[in-house]
Amino acid sequence: MENTLVSAIITTYGRPFSLVKRAIDSVLHQTYPHIELILFMPAIRSGNASSFSGTRYRNANSFCT
Known part of the structure; x- marks a missing residue:
């Protein structure tokens, strides 16, 4: 349970x-x-999207059509 991924x-x-x-x-x-x-x-x-950076951020705009 300690490594369970929680999605927000x-x-x-x-x-x-x-x-x-x-x-x-x-x-x-x-x-x-x-x-x-x-x-x-x-x-x-x-x-605005570029306001977020670092190891905890990944831009997934390529999945949008």
């Missing part, structure tokens, strides 16, 4: 990016280390 899914549309970032930060600052964050935010601006 955030879906949003038309929200201010500052609010979405607060939600993302909340998930990433949990003490449980095995968390996968899935963010579905249609029409995200590339400048």
Whole structure:
């Protein structure tokens, strides 16, 4: 149970990016280390997407059509 992956899914549309970032930060600052964050935010601006970087972030925009 200690290595169980927990998925947190955030879906949003038309929200201010500052609010979405607060939600993302909340998930990433949990003490449980095995968390996968899935963010579905249609029409995200590339400048906002580049705000996230590091080993815990992977851009999966290539999966969207």
